Amino acid sequence: MDKQQILEFLKQKGLDFEIIEHEAVNTVEQAERLCLPHKEAHAKNLFLRDEKKRNYYLLTLKEERQIDLKEFRKEYGTRPLSFASSEDLMRILRILPGSVTPLGLINDEQHIVHFFLDRDFLGGLIAVHPMENTATVFLKAEDLVSLIRENGNDVTLLYGTTENCVLN
Numbered sequence: 001m002d003k004q005q006i007l008e009f010l011k012q013k014g015l016d017f018e019i020i021e022h023e024a025v026n027t028v029e030q031a032e033r034l035c036l037p038h039k040e041a042h043a044k045n046l047f048l049r050d051e052k053k054r055n056y057y058l059l060t061l062k063e064e065r066q067i068d069l070k071e072f073r074k075e076y077g078t079r080p081l082s083f084a085s086s087e088d089l090m091r092i093l094r095i096l097p098g099s100v101t102p103l104g105l106i107n108d109e110q111h112i113v114h115f116f117l118d119r120d121f122l123g124g125l126i127a128v129h130p131m132e133n134t135a136t137v138f139l140k141a142e143d144l145v146s147l148i149r150e151n152g153n154d155v156t157l158l159y160g161t162t163e164n165c166v167l168n
Contacts, residue, residue, distance in 0.1 A: 026098035
């Protein structure tokens with residue numbers, strides 16, 4: 001799905017959401033300069049893979065959180081992790097670098113990406129790109145989790161401090 005298709009998909013599902021169009025942003029720092037509403041909903045996304053390119057992970061965290069990937073690796077028993085390539089991103093999620101979004105999991109037809117969501121989003125909104133980094137969609141975090149689970153991807157909730165995130 002592309003941007004228009006994902007917006008239609010959200011409408012067809014009957015989900016409440018707000019969309020704000022803006023200039024392209026590739027980093028959290030660039031997004032902060034946009035002064036978007038719902039600051040508590042802002043997220044950052046890390047698309048990772050293990051060293052053998054057998055397992056892929058999408059981590060969606062509160063934008064101010066830091067994560068220690070060595071601790072994450074220890075906690076979840078993964079092989080060494082690194083950022084997935086732009087080729088992996090396009091092949092699996094069908095999105096370009098700078099547009100990483102959990103909504104891209106809808107394009108993960110083989111359900112190979114393990115999704116980890118910062119538990120602190122629950123009960124509120126989450127801000128995600130609609131497959132392009134020229135807009136931001138605000139929707140309920142629970143609705144996002146339901147969509148991803150409905151698609152067939154597993155969802156693990158992370159809890160953490162600003163130092164790191166671990167499973168609660």
